[in-house]
Amino acid sequence: MNFSEVFKLSNLLCKFSPDGKYLAACVQYRLVVRDVSTLQVLQLYTCLDQIQHIEWSADSLFILCAMYKRGLVQVWSLEQPEWHCRIDEGSAGLVASCWSPDGRHILNTTEFHLRITVWSLCTKSVSYIKYPKACQQGISFTQDGRYMALAERRDCRDHVSIFVCSDWQLLRHFDTDTQDLAGIEWAPNGCVLAVWDTCLEYKMLLYSLDGRLLAVFCAYEWSLGIKSVAWSPSSQFLAVGSYDGKVGTEQYMQGHSGWQARWPHAHGLPQVRILNHVTWKVITEFEHPANISNPKTVVYKEAEKSPQQALDHLAFPPCRAASGLSSPESKYEIASVPVSLQTLKPAADRANPKIGIGALAFSPDSYFLVTRNDNVPNAVWIWDVRKLRLFAVLEQLHPVRSFHWDPQQPRLAICTGGSKVYLWSPAGCISVQVPGEGEHRAPAQQAQNWGPWGTALGGKQVPACVL
DSSP: EEEOOOOOOSOOOEOOOOOOHHHHHEETEEEEEEEETTTOEEEEEEEESSEEEEEOOOSSSSSEEEEGTEEEEEESSSOTTTEEEEEEEEOOOEEEEEEESSSSSSEOOGGGEEEEEEETTTTOEEEEEBOOOOOOOOOEEESSSSEEEEEEEEEEEEEEEEEEETTTTTEEEEEESSOOOOOEETTTTTTEEEEEOOTTTTEEEEEEETEEEEEEEEOOSSOOOOOEEOOOOOSSSEEEEEEEEOOTEEEEEEETTOOOOEEEOOSSSSSEEEEEEOOOEEEEEEEOOOOEEOTSSSSEEEEEEOTTTHHHTSSOOTTTGGGGGGGOEEEEEEOOSEEOOOOOOTTTSSSSSSEEEEEEOOOOOEEEEEEETTSSSTTTEEEEETTTTEEEEEEOOOOEEEEEEEESSSOEEEEOSSSEEEEEEHHHHHEOOOOOOOGGOOOOOOOOOOOTTTSSEETTSSSSSOO
């Protein structure tokens, strides 16, 4: 793994272009675009205020910079650096901005979610969409870019509208049987829309493109519900992570025709339930116990060693290059089962308790599923979807902040907010120290971004590296 030199960032804004050729980074009010292969600066753009959000267009020809405090969006062109676009939402304000899939329209959400404004870069026309709902995930595009689903709130009821992205005409509109809709997400094949309810009620609804209700899934009642959702890239599986499971509650799957099947829910552990795409029934449940006893599960434990032995062989006074050895080294050790993982006792009297499945993601080949149980914050769980079993557990020394799959192969990058990057593959895992010197030594890593081709990994507040 080869690292670049450290370069500055602001607001953790650093993104690869979709074609993998460019890397955009923000420094206060400046946007710096680099060539990924050489990391040489290609373009330097100056915005009117400090940048709070950046996003590439799908064809990598444009990049937008949003300045929410001023209600401004500026768009820059890589092919024509002298061209630029400025969008001012005025007194309506701005809380979110994103590209449409065609890369020629920008969707701005005004303050208080009063409306979504669709700006066309080609015709300079403006369209308005009313009643967008302020929720966890209220907009979802199909992967082919043809349709957009929007969560809405009208007359104290939740609705979903489906728009055609080519002309922004309304295709379907229907209400949802939810108390307080929390999110929506299209399956990768664009045939099914998943809609889930507030965390106070476990309910997952599945709709077809024409608005027909295909199935309703409810795992239990009278407890905290859905916390995380992920489709497999093949669209064959839908993983649903819950806050917790109550002993003695029941599960059921109810189809549109009214049939239902019930079975007891036997354990009170945070779970991930995998639904299949044919009957929308649960095919398996992945529990997250604090004790790992299965001998087929590989448990990797991160261990740090102080390099004091290496310092004993250095001349005195040590040279400047050697002074960096004071940072402890890190490596993984395979632990013998049974293994007890470190758990965190959540505060029962506070909102958003640290329990349940806070994050999950499928590998690009849909063979593996990675999860994080928030009350076991230092552990990453990797499941074999083909064999429906726990494949490996990685226990870190510090809480896991984020993880991302390589978009081309089953290789996982993990960060814990320290000065190391952790990589896992079915062959094993490795801890890599992020280089630096002086004031740039051991930068705090918050998250990471894979390049589209899986050959580069860019971190937030860390140097980029080539694999």
